[in-house]
Amino acid sequence: MAAEGADLNRTVLYDLHVDAGAKMVPFAGYEMPVQFPMGVMKEHLHTRAEAGLFDVSHMGQVILRGPDVAAALETLVPSSVVGLKEGRQRYTMLTNDAGGILDDFMVANRGDHLFAVVNAACKADDIAHLRGRLPGAIIVEEITNRALIALQGPKAAAALAILLPDVAAMRFMDVAVLDWMDSEIWVSRSGYTGEDGFEISVPNAKARAFNEALMAMEPVAPVGLGARDSLRLEAGLCLYGNDIDTMTSPVEAGLDWAIQKVRRAGGERAGGFPGAERILRELEEGPARLRVGLRPEGRAPMRAGTPLFGAEDDAEPAGQVTSGAFGPSVEAPVSMGYVPSAFTAPGTRLWGELRGKRHAVTVSELPFRPASYRK
């Protein structure tokens, strides 16, 4: 850990977090708040009951513009971008030639350009990949002068509407450019917690004031990366690097819903993205392994790396946990992992090995907790 603290970036909200008593940790090259004085468990529950405020400025904000930019991006992702209406956003991923996932991200159609929000740890590689693989006429611009925050939870909409009244009319996955104190605020009604909420891009110069205005509201509390992880896990959402990576295909990851019909075999714009051969084949034939939800029967969390066995005395593991923790809203441990297709039916009993002992774990539907998006 000798390098800890060295060469770490700080978001524009760093001082605000420290002032709020955050515990800061290195994450994806940034010093980020892992928790505030409330603690991970209460921050999680607060987000589910009220509104949690997250700094996600470490994530990459990227604008893509140029002739037929949507069609151009479709050469790198398996989703329909051409079919994405203006003012709408969708979840997609960059795939590699082997059909694995380079990153998962949100892309929005903002009229004359696309706006993407990509993972912090992947952003440099993503931008290089986009610049290297898209036609020269497509301009890939990284936005570095804006903070990105997320306001999530059942009281997020009412709180944000005090600053930005127009958000009240937005539906899940709508995007809008709004005005606050003579600055452009880029808003999407989305997030990564399974709650209704918003991701909000604010010019750096206004970021602290905007955050403070939200934090002053009674239902809003700052939330760190710890609770962000347990919230997304309960919502059955993938963490890049854990649940999906360059070896996992979108179909194995259960992300086939992000591959619209038009890009599948027989569709008008079928294939034509990296790894299409494997991905389209897996869509037809089913993948050899699949990401599933897992509910340990005891109270012990089964974390990433826990080997999964088909029988209590099997010598060789059949699969592995890729994310796992205690789910504060589920009030029990929850995990996700990959298992062979024979073991994917909900109710299937498997065995996870913890500290040399096998513990029963049941394959479960995802998400562990139903989402409450505003459709």
Add this chain to the structure above:
Amino acid sequence: MKFTEEHEWLRVEGDHVVVGITEHAAEQLGDVVFVELPELETKVAKGDEIVVIESVKAASDILAPVEGEIVEINDALVDNPALVNEDPLGEAWFFKMKIDDAGVLDGFMDEDEYKDFIG
């Protein structure tokens, strides 16, 4: 009360030692969600990993602070792991050990020394 460098507290009750973790340790762990206790009558050597604590952040162990035999465990922690955060020095004791010689505790830190130790 005595304190170990592994952030355990030790309290002598007759020929038994009661073992728990310090407030500092509980705070560092964060919300505790799972506790696994040793079995009664287990004979342990100093340094044996005898308790598993899992918090929202990670798993960690409690090591046997001295040689002895587990004579009582606090089952309340298994049902309500959050006790570790609520009352680490009181209700959230983990186990009681029988030891042969209370003198083995002399080498551990007292409260002032522990406070200096955690800075």
